[in-house]
Amino acid sequence: MAVTPHGRTQTTLVVMPRRADSSEVRRNNLEVVLRQLAMSKTASRAEIASATGLTRATVSRLVAELLELRLVRESGRAGNQLGRPGTRLELDGRHVLAIGAEINVDAITAVVHDLSGAERARRRHAVDAAGLGPELSVRRLAELCGQTVADAVGPESSAGVSIAGIGVAIPGIVDSPRGVIVDAPNMRWREVPLGLMLRGAFAGLDAPIVVDNDANFGALAEYWCGPYAGTANLVYIIGEVGIGGGILVGGRLLLGDGGRAGEVGHMCVDPNGPLCGCGRRGCWEALVGLNAFLRPLGGSSDAHRPEIRVKPVLKRAMQGDRRVLDALDSLGAWIGLGVANIVNVLGPEIVILGGYFTDLAEWILPSIHRTLRERVMIVRQPADQLVAVSTLAFRGAAVGAALHAIDGVMSNPSRVPPPVPVLEPHAIAHAGAHR
Amino acid sequence: MAVTPHGRTQTTLVVMPRRADSSEVRRNNLEVVLRQLAMSKTASRAEIASATGLTRATVSRLVAELLELRLVRESGRAGNQLGRPGTRLELDGRHVLAIGAEINVDAITAVVHDLSGAERARRRHAVDAAGLGPELSVRRLAELCGQTVADAVGPESSAGVSIAGIGVAIPGIVDSPRGVIVDAPNMRWREVPLGLMLRGAFAGLDAPIVVDNDANFGALAEYWCGPYAGTANLVYIIGEVGIGGGILVGGRLLLGDGGRAGEVGHMCVDPNGPLCGCGRRGCWEALVGLNAFLRPLGGSSDAHRPEIRVKPVLKRAMQGDRRVLDALDSLGAWIGLGVANIVNVLGPEIVILGGYFTDLAEWILPSIHRTLRERVMIVRQPADQLVAVSTLAFRGAAVGAALHAIDGVMSNPSRVPPPVPVLEPHAIAHAGAHR
Numbered sequence: 113m114a115v116t117p118h119g120r121t122q123t124t125l126v127v128m129p130r131r132a133d134s135s136e137v138r139r140n141n142l143e144v145v146l147r148q149l150a151m152s153k154t155a156s157r158a159e160i161a162s163a164t165g166l167t168r169a170t171v172s173r174l175v176a177e178l179l180e181l182r183l184v185r186e187s188g189r190a191g192n193q194l195g196r197p198g199t200r201l202e203l204d205g206r207h208v209l210a211i212g213a214e215i216n217v218d219a220i221t222a223v224v225h226d227l228s229g230a231e232r233a234r235r236r237h238a239v240d241a242a243g244l245g246p247e248l249s250v251r252r253l254a255e256l257c258g259q260t261v262a263d264a265v266g267p268e269s270s271a272g273v274s275i276a277g278i279g280v281a282i283p284g285i286v287d288s289p290r291g292v293i294v295d296a297p298n299m300r301w302r303e304v305p306l307g308l309m310l311r312g313a314f315a316g317l318d319a320p321i322v323v324d325n326d327a328n329f330g331a332l333a334e335y336w337c338g339p340y341a342g343t344a345n346l347v348y349i350i351g352e353v354g355i356g357g358g359i360l361v362g363g364r365l366l367l368g369d370g371g372r373a374g375e376v377g378h379m380c381v382d383p384n385g386p387l388c389g390c391g392r393r394g395c396w397e398a399l400v401g402l403n404a405f406l407r408p409l410g411g412s413s414d415a416h417r418p419e420i421r422v423k424p425v426l427k428r429a430m431q432g433d434r435r436v437l438d439a440l441d442s443l444g445a446w447i448g449l450g451v452a453n454i455v456n457v458l459g460p461e462i463v464i465l466g467g468y469f470t471d472l473a474e475w476i477l478p479s480i481h482r483t484l485r486e487r488v489m490i491v492r493q494p495a496d497q498l499v500a501v502s503t504l505a506f507r508g509a510a511v512g513a514a515l516h517a518i519d520g521v522m523s524n525p526s527r528v529p530p531p532v533p534v535l536e537p538h539a540i541a542h543a544g545a546h547r
Numbered sequence: 548m549a550v551t552p553h554g555r556t557q558t559t560l561v562v563m564p565r566r567a568d569s570s571e572v573r574r575n576n577l578e579v580v581l582r583q584l585a586m587s588k589t590a591s592r593a594e595i596a597s598a599t600g601l602t603r604a605t606v607s608r609l610v611a612e613l614l615e616l617r618l619v620r621e622s623g624r625a626g627n628q629l630g631r632p633g634t635r636l637e638l639d640g641r642h643v644l645a646i647g648a649e650i651n652v653d654a655i656t657a658v659v660h661d662l663s664g665a666e667r668a669r670r671r672h673a674v675d676a677a678g679l680g681p682e683l684s685v686r687r688l689a690e691l692c693g694q695t696v697a698d699a700v701g702p703e704s705s706a707g708v709s710i711a712g713i714g715v716a717i718p719g720i721v722d723s724p725r726g727v728i729v730d731a732p733n734m735r736w737r738e739v740p741l742g743l744m745l746r747g748a749f750a751g752l753d754a755p756i757v758v759d760n761d762a763n764f765g766a767l768a769e770y771w772c773g774p775y776a777g778t779a780n781l782v783y784i785i786g787e788v789g790i791g792g793g794i795l796v797g798g799r800l801l802l803g804d805g806g807r808a809g810e811v812g813h814m815c816v817d818p819n820g821p822l823c824g825c826g827r828r829g830c831w832e833a834l835v836g837l838n839a840f841l842r843p844l845g846g847s848s849d850a851h852r853p854e855i856r857v858k859p860v861l862k863r864a865m866q867g868d869r870r871v872l873d874a875l876d877s878l879g880a881w882i883g884l885g886v887a888n889i890v891n892v893l894g895p896e897i898v899i900l901g902g903y904f905t906d907l908a909e910w911i912l913p914s915i916h917r918t919l920r921e922r923v924m925i926v927r928q929p930a931d932q933l934v935a936v937s938t939l940a941f942r943g944a945a946v947g948a949a950l951h952a953i954d955g956v957m958s959n960p961s962r963v964p965p966p967v968p969v970l971e972p973h974a975i976a977h978a979g980a981h982r
Binding site: 285295357359361362364366367368371372373374375376378379380381384390392453454455456457459461487489 | 799801804806809817818827887888922
């Protein structure tokens with residue numbers, strides 16, 4: 113800051129706009145054509161030109177490149193039409209696969225999606241991530257991923273598939289560019305170089321590996337599919353042992369300085385509240401996390417998947433158990449209070465609840481809605497419509513991780529890795545299975 | 548959401564990238580040259596070409612346009628150099644002025660800045676905005692703005708000035724595109740068409756008028772000037788009777804759906820806490836707002852400016868009054884708790900405190916820092932460095948409103964309105980003074 117002779121503040125308007133260069137324009141145009149085909153399912157070169165505003169000559173050149181890359185195929189195969197401007201084109205994406213995975217406190221998940229975004233297979237197992245530690249957890253995850261790819265490929269395996277990318281979600285603060293878990297308190301993992309460990313476990317694959325926070329990937333999943341797809345200002349809250357938040361602003365993840373945004377679980381909502389796993393008092397997570405909810409009800413042990421752990425409670429709720437019904441009502445009120453805070457601070461169009469909240473939805477939504485009506489400062493729609501329950505249940509983070517890899521192909525189609533043969537699961541989880 | 552025959556979720560990657568057209572490129576290049584000059588203070592055409600990557604011919608054409616608009620002048624006035632590539636150029640902005648103003652619960656503020664961003668004049672008066680109501684408050688504000696422009700122009704008045712824009716800050720939820728105050732609870736203004744009323748009050752001026760939330764403008768002021776200028780992820784908290792938040796993400800204001808983001812004052816931090824002016828219990832504002840702080844200390848009445856109202860308390864603190872010192876320590880702890888929540892959710896690089904918090908800084912910072920160390924989930928820097936006190940005291944919002952108008956000129960230089968003569972204040976506040 114410069115101060116003028118009169119002691120007044122001298123200001124500088126520092127923000128310079130960016131200019132694009134021509135290689136960027138070429139990559140961008142390839143992306144535009146591929147996304148147009150992904151959206152329209154089938155189109156001719158002429159229709160693509162008309163929809164995108166590109167010239168027909170440019171579209172023909174770009175389509176030739178996408179045909180070469182085997183990301184697009186001609187579907188109108190009548191002999192006299194082949195290659196002509198009127199020939200139908202469609203995405204040729206069944207052999208381009210992305211792996212999305214999640215390691216959480218008591219479960220690991222893997223999903224495989226193809227270039228069209230469609231899910232091709234999924235698997236989910238119980239683990240004790242804190243007990244196993246990072247090394248063994250990564251080995252288990254790599255095996256699960258290998259099996260899930262084998263499920264997805266089925267009898268087509270001999271033709272080979274391209275693994276376009278691997279995304280792995282973690283419940284904690286992740287320095288995604290470095291691939292390091294900074295702190296995942298509920299798994300007691302700190303400063304774990306997960307990216308490097310995954311690179312070892314998937315040594316047979318030449319695919320980009322991205323590690324990020326589970327709620328961030330979950331938010332992307334909600335943005336890319338399901339009833340709220342395309343909602344640019346969206347918050348996703350994942351309810352597990354920990355509570356995380358993924359925040360989309362204008363269709364982009366709010367990462368915060370060093371990936372620290374979205375730690376909504378440690379928002380203090382009651383300075384005199386219960387002790388949190390992080391050692392502080394009255395964190396939101398200490399009131400609405402899975403363990404915080406189950407412990408006073410005598411819930412089952414940590415060695416099972418969350419969807420198994422909540423089953424006895426749901427059964428007691430259905431039998432009209434007053435203690436459980438009161439606990440569910442109180443859980444909803446605390447969820448509502450935290451969601452209201454998030455709405456007042458961020459003003460999103462929708463807050464989507466995932467994880468174990470989805471299983472309890474019908475029991476907790478009434479008190480969530482009541483609290484939102486009381487606590488949200490101002491809304492254009494009824495407060496009830498500010499909150500929704502995810503349709504992806506416990507696999508939101510893994511689905512987001514897979515779709516993030518697919519989005520990477522869409523953004524830069526010329527970077528799809530070459531196909532690898534998939535003979536059996538260990539071909540994928542090579543190093544993970546053998547070291 | 549489409550569901551495939553196998554019952555699996557069909558996804559669509561919906562986000563299409565944008566392409567630029569040629570008129571946009573021309574406007575962008577004019578902006579690039581003007582901002583380059585604003586940054587470098589003085590430069591030749593050749594230096595501008597080299598710094599921006601534009602060709603010399605393009606720069607010469609753009610400079611000619613800026614000379615024509617009188618936004619730039621040639622400063623190397625040696626006869627044989629004039630117009631040559633080596634001639635020095637500089638911003639010619641002293642006649643291009645922007646008005647920034649604020650109406651708050653108990654004070655109105657006006658500042659005038661010129662094209663270089665430098666402050667040229669400022670004025671601040673006590674008002675009772677709730678008592679006066681919107682009509683009279685706008686009239687007072689227009690008069691204050693007229694006087695402040697006259698202060699700024701001084702003896703140059705006969706040459707005329709261009710008023711590039713007027714920004715007005717309001718403590719409440721503002722639908723800025725419509726210019727409507729949706730709700731300013733502490734002034735008891737609801738659904739007030741302030742943009743239209745200001746257009747009437749400044750009928751003599753052909754300048755854009757922008758109305759926005761005080762904390763949003765305050766955040767922009769911190770981004771554009773002062774010790775944290777250029778910090779792209781920044782939160783500004785304004786401490787007045789109400790508490791507002793302005794959130795910058797990647798150098799852009801987080802507006803939220805319908806301008807609802809930043810209502811940090813109504814974040815619930817203690818469900819059993821005191822009653823808030825909004826009727827809810829335990830809002831942050833009910834613990835750290837100016838009235839909430841002063842009332843138990845027997846603070847002075849609402850009819851004075853906040854800086855006057857806190858003076859007796861500061862005096863008692865300096866005399867070692869135990870009750871006041873305890874109240875200041877407790878105020879800092881509650882401010883720290885709310886700031887920690889904001890840091891955990893948003894992960895900004897810095898949180899800047901403005902308004903009455905700046906006057907109390909030395910008394911409240913120790914307990915703010917203590918609470919941040921306890922409550923912030925994870926930081927790369929010492930927690931103390933997450934919070935700073937604004938150097939703009941009570942005029943942050945008005946400064947941000949003025950700089951926002953200057954930024955509008957920088958973004959679209961060809962839209963500067965023609966000069967108007969400034970003979971006396973009523974030439975600016977025309978309709979405001981006479982209807």
